[in-house]
Amino acid sequence: MARRQGWQVTGVDFSPAGLDKARRLAADHDVDVEWVEADVTAYQPSETFDLVLVAYLQLSTPQRVEVLRRAAGWVAPGGTMLVVAHDRSNVTEGHGGPPSPEVCYDVDETVAALEGLTPSVAEVARRPVQTDEGERVALDTVVVATRRS
Ligand SMILES: C[S@@+](CC[C@H](N)C(=O)[O-])C[C@H]1O[C@@H](n2cnc3c(N)ncnc32)[C@H](O)[C@@H]1O
Known part of the structure; x- marks a missing residue:
């Protein structure tokens, strides 16, 4: 799938509904995003x-x-x-x-x-x-x- 501007993107939100909307928007724009369902007050990327x-x-x-x-x-x-x-x-x-x-x-x-x-x-x-x-x-x-x- 295309990566607009060459970015490899990780998106974080704790709302399943918010992530569903984000997935729809990403698909509409033909971009590949790794979505993470997590509370950012505790989230720690590796x-x-x-x-x-x-x-x-x-x-x-x-x-x-x-x-x-x-x-x-x-x-x-x-x-x-x-x-x-x-x-x-x-x-x-x-x-x-x-x-x-x-x-x-x-x-x-x-x-x-x-x-x-x-x-x-x-x-x-x-x-x-x-x-x-x-x-x-x-x-x-x-x-x-x-x-x-
Ligand atoms: C006003 S919306 C903004 C959504 C998106 N970032 C944007 O700019 O269009 C705020 C978002 O923050 C998320 N959010 C609020 N507190 C959060 C938390 N502790 N951890 C992860 N996401 C959180 C909500 O689920 C919601 O999707």
């Missing part, structure tokens, strides 16, 4: 990766910081970590997303959790969302950080 992506993962603050800290350790030398998730400011100033600030991200907190990585992007990004009432803006924490080789 290898490191050129790219680790944490996308819209909602956890309480202590769990979030600990998962980010451990996930930073999964980045191979020369590799990159990308975190994109609902920013805490989205609760009061943005569209959609969870109503609880507890499960939202903060740029400085995220950078601090990524021990051993050097950030190149650390910002609140404005993401346009199309709604029935017109375009709205969602606010995301976006952090890109690399491990020096």
Whole structure:
């Protein structure tokens, strides 16, 4: 099966329904992904990766910081970590997303959790969302950080 952009991908989620949707999307795009059903608060891969992506993962603050800290350790030398998730400011100033600030991200907190990585992007990004009432803006924490080789 084709591997878009040449990446070999492992995807982790603890929801069977979420993984079913991910499998459908992967098949639609003709990409081969190894899916792992696991709780990321306990998951530990046996290898490191050129790219680790944490996308819209909602956890309480202590769990979030600990998962980010451990996930930073999964980045191979020369590799990159990308975190994109609902920013805490989205609760009061943005569209959609969870109503609880507890499960939202903060740029400085995220950078601090990524021990051993050097950030190149650390910002609140404005993401346009199309709604029935017109375009709205969602606010995301976006952090890109690399491990020096
Ligand atoms: C908002 S969805 C985002 C899904 C996908 N990452 C994306 O960006 O489209 C949050 C996902 O995190 C998963 N999740 C939440 N807590 C988790 C945990 N402790 N371990 C693994 N997956 C978790 C949920 O099952 C859900 O699929």
